[in-house]
Amino acid sequence: MKHVHLFAVFVTFVIVSLFLYYSGRGVYSEMDSDNFINVGSKNGSVANYSKPRKILIYTEFFYSGLPWPGLTTTEDFTQFKGQKCSVTNCELTYDKKDSTSSDVVIFHAYNMPSPKEMLRLQRQRPQHQVWVYFHLENPIVTSYIAPHKHRSDLDNVFNWTMTFMRESDIFHPYGFYLPLTKGERSSVSSQNHAIGKTKLAVWLGSGCGQVLDERKVRMMYIHNLRKLIPVDIYGNCAKYFHQTVRDCSKTADDHPAPECASLLQEYKFILAFENMNCKDYITENIGAIPWNWDWSL
Secondary structure, three states: OHHHHHHHHHHHHHHHHHHHHHHHOOOOOOEEEEEEEOOOOOOOOOOOOOOOOOEEEOOOOOOOOOOOOOOHHHHHHHHEOOOOOOOOOOOEEEOOOHHHOOOEEEEEEHHEEEEEEHHHHHOOOOOEEEEEEEEOOOOHHHHHHHOOOOHHHOOOOEEEEEEOOOOOEEEOOOOEEEEOOOOOOOOOOOOOOOOOOOOEEEEEEOOOOOHHHHHHHHHHHHHHOOOOOOOOEEEEEHHHOOOOOOOOOOOOOOEHHHHHHHHHOOOOEEEOOOOOOOOOOOOOOHHHOOOOOOEEE
16 A cells, blocks of 8 residues: 555665665674775765675565565665666565564564564664664554554664654655656646546545544535535445445555546546644645546545
């Protein structure tokens, strides 16, 4: 889910670059200094090390299993959109047996290991090893739905954070915008996208405010909007508007399944709301709606 492939290749660059940057500064001086070369050289190039740095992804990513989609091999880990990274001397592994030999270990917050397993890992953890707390969701929702909520055993065990917050060690939002290349640009279309659409607006909602009061705001918005225009609801929230609960399943990359996409094409507008109002947080919903689906609000 969550634009898995794009985020996965992005992880490649930020993890390796940050690790090598701090390594080059001598932060982990207890490691073999012969294997380190300063990253910031006079000619601006990025150094490689004689010994490959091993990156262990220890947990699943939500429900995707292992390996993470789009990040299967070391080759996947050392390129971004077909372009080789400036540092490629690293090795990606998902083998938990490598937990004591890896230089960096990445934990996805939603899939955090049990307290017993975390305690075992801490006892076996090499002194130089960097642990990364990785999560794309906002902390309010996470505090209610994540299996590791209220876990004091996770305090002060991570070296770096990789989240949507700009103050994180590694800033990693759900997605980002890149300028179009000259070949990707196209002229502005004058096509009337409303032609053939038989319905006005639809909302896909599953978080209905039963637990989080903040989510009730969008429920109230839909309630008031339906006084003015027709809005169909798919997902669990439909029952609160006296509509039949209809599922609209998603593919692994967080796009609607083909049968669902075909159904949504009947609508002129797709409503997409934030699931929480948090600093720096932008939901994945905007990016998950293909732009050729006309307009989203």
